Amino acid sequence: MGSGEKVFVYEDLVKHKDRNDCWLLISGKVYNVTQFLEDHPGGDEVLLAASGKDATDDFEDVGHSDDAREQMQKYYIGEVDATTIPARRTYKAQTSTAATQQDEPGFLFKIIQFLVPLLILGFAFGLQFLGKKEKTET
Ligand code: HEM
Numbered sequence: 001m002g003s004g005e006k007v008f009v010y011e012d013l014v015k016h017k018d019r020n021d022c023w024l025l026i027s028g029k030v031y032n033v034t035q036f037l038e039d040h041p042g043g044d045e046v047l048l049a050a051s052g053k054d055a056t057d058d059f060e061d062v063g064h065s066d067d068a069r070e071q072m073q074k075y076y077i078g079e080v081d082a083t084t085i086p087a088r089r090t091y092k093a094q095t096s097t098a099a100t101q102q103d104e105p106g107f108l109f110k111i112i113q114f115l116v117p118l119l120i121l122g123f124a125f126g127l128q129f130l131g132k133k134e135k136t137e138t
Pocket of ligand 1: 063
């Protein structure tokens with residue numbers, strides 16, 4: 001606050017992730033929470049664990065109050081150049097491909113289920129036919 005806008009690079013965060021010097025990156029903004037570690041209602045450990053990386057998800061997952069968002073302004077020290085932040089990994093469920101892959105053995109299984117009784121029947125008729133033929137021949 002008031003000390004001017006500073007633009008950091010993502011790699012800078014790694015240098016500020018211990019108890020004596022702890023920065024947080026939340027929604028592209030950098031907060032120096034070193035003095036806040038002891039006072040954080042959620043404890044210092046969670047803040048230390050959230051430092052050195054993008055802590056946006058960790059912060060939002062807790063559902064911080066407006067009061068907490070107000071408080072964090074005190075610790076704001078600058079922004080991180082967005083181009084240096086690694087792209088967030090999104091895990092897309094491979095529904096379409098997984099479904100087709102699963103469908104194939106299912107389909108094959110149904111065909112086999114249908115064919116096996118037919119083969120047994122065919123075999124039984126075949127044996128009967130052979131039996132009759134043998135009787136007529138003798
Ligand atoms: C500058 C950043 C932060 C500030 C100013 C802050 C402030 C606060 C405040 C005031 C509370 C009390 C509840 C509320 O008002 O919402 C709180 C709770 C909490 N915070 Fe943070 N917080 C910050 C960052 C984080 C981060 C990065 C995490 C990582 C997970 C975190 C985890 C928690 C947890 C787990 C609680 C719940 C404590 C409980 O209810 O037992 N906070 N925080």
